[in-house]
Amino acid sequence: MSQQNLESLDVERLREDFPILERELDGKPLVYLDNAATTQTADPVVDAMSDYYRRYNANVHRGIHHLSQEASIAYEEAHDRVAEFVGASGGREEMIFTKNTTESENLVAYAWGMRELGPGDEVVLTEMEHHASLVTWQQIAERTGADCTYIQIDETGRLDMDHARECITDDTAMVSAVHVSNTLGTVNPVSELVDIAHDHDALAFIDGAQAVPNRPVDVEAIDADFYAFSGHKMAGPTGIGCLYGKAHLLEEMEPYLYGGGMIRKVTFEESTWGDVPWKFEPGTPPIAEAVGLHAAVDYLEEIGMDRIRDHEEELAEYAYERLAAEGDIEIYGPEPGPDRSGLVGFNLESVHAHDLASIMNDHAVAIRAGDHCTQPLHDRLGVAASARASFYLYNTREEVDALVDAIDSARQLFA
Incomplete structure (x- = not known):
């Protein structure tokens, strides 16, 4: 990658x-390098959500009135748009909205795992x-009697793919792996992991929380059975x-949360479920958030996305x-590439990560x-904690320099 790439x-x-x-903290310009936790929100996203609240705020799939129809259309179109963004050709029938990646993991673990694992x-x-x-x-395995095994990392912070082939066997029912590590920065060979899983008739769940925001992702090219972000x-x-989720899997799965909006018919004796994705989205869904995500x-x-990836990397x-040139800093994960x-x-060296972050905050x-x-x-890794600087499309080299200068201040303070 070149400086020209970054300038482009x-x-x-x-x-x-x-x-x-543009904020300043105690007279110092804010340098925001915590993007792996949460990125800042773009103005067009805020504008889209404000427009929803100001112009057509109503519940979805419940009302005949005009505002409800507008909200329902916007909510459904958000499913289609997000599905398209990650290469899911099935549209809304393959895209479920949850609260976060964690809930997506739990949805599959409970709706699929509790029934299929033993x-x-x-x-x-x-x-x-x-x-x-x-x-x-881990918790689903305890409840079902299944076992969890773990693919090791090597000394560079990459997955040991030879060990992966040893771990994934005909007894494997599910392979769950991060696309990008939020600690090491490692970009895993998820397509290869999925292929190995499928060779043993296992399913594959990919956690894309650190991948979808900053690189092109095509869930069908990866061939993941489930993918969350x-x-x-x-x-x-x-x-x-x-x-x-692949359409046939979502069709076969039972919901694990129940209530209004996800049913087809309810009697005093039994209930039946609505179509995918609505059967997995009970209650009032995140309507404004869906509108905002569409805008994002x-x-x-x-x-x-190629330019965002290149800029970040x-x-x-x-x-x-x-940081490597400093001599007293240990960096985790692979070298740049x-x-x-x-x-x-x-x-x-000799400074706890929490103390370091506190001094960073002073700067x-x-x-x-x-x-x-x-x-x-x-x-x-043999450490209790680590510090992490994570970048996004709005960060600059000057902010990296500010990070290094603040670390130097910490070094002098603890000398």
């Missing part, structure tokens, strides 16, 4: 769509799984997540090189510190 994305112009980036079955995960995947499948990590609103997808696609490479995304996890530099919901991975 008009970052200064894009920053105008995120007024929060003693002798295995769920295969990776050592770099987010708790949304690891804890969920969240709106708040892709310049969209909080409170909405997405679950892609339009916004990102207009910029270009170039910033991460620059940050990696600057095609299998590393736009975040850098690290630790400063108006927002980073993440802790286990990043990957405690077993941190145990594997």
Whole structure:
């Protein structure tokens, strides 16, 4: 990647769509590098949600009146648009809206796992799984008598694919893996994992929370059976997540949440369910958030997902090189390249990650510190916590420099 690549994305112009980036904290300009947790929300997204509330705020699929019809159309079109964005040709019938990626994981684990798993079955995960995947499948395995096994990472922070082939066997019922690690930045070979799973008649669930926001994703090319992601990590609103599922699997699955809006017929004796995706979306759904997510997808696609990926990866490479040159910083995950995304996890020698993040905050530099919901991975790395700087389409090289300068201040404070 070249400096020209980064310049081809008009970052200064894009920053105008995120007024929060103009904030100052104690007289210092905000440097927001916590994008793997939550990105900032683009103005077109806020405008779309405000327009919904101001012009056609009503519940969906319930009213005959005009506002309800407008809201219903917008909500349904959001399903179709998001499905198109990730290459799901089945449209709304393959795209379920949830609260977040975690709920998407739970939906499949309960609606599919509780019925399909039993003693002798295995769920295969990776050592770099987010708790949304690891804890969920761990608990379902306990309830069903199934077993969980974990694909190891190698010394570079990549998946050991030889070990993956050993772990995934004819006893495997589900393989659940992150597309991109939120701690290591590793971009996993998910298509290869899916192929191995299918060779053993197992299903594959891919956690795309750290992938969909910043790179082109085609769920059908990956051939994932399920794929999940969240709106708040892709310049969209909080409170909405997405679950892609192959149509035949969703048709066969029973819902695990019940109530209004997801039924076809109810009597005192029994109930039957509505069509997909509505049978998995009981109660009043996230209507405004769906409208906002539709706008976010339009916004990102207009910029270009290839350009967003290149911009992020170039910033991460620059940050990696600057941090590596410091000499007393340990960086986790692969070296810059095609299998590393736009975040850098690290630790400063003799300084706890939480202390480092606190000092960063004094310099108006927002980073993440802790286990990043990957405690077993941190145990594997032999550290209690790590710091993480994560980048998005509106970040700049100057902000990377500000990060390094703030780290230098921490180093001097703890010297």
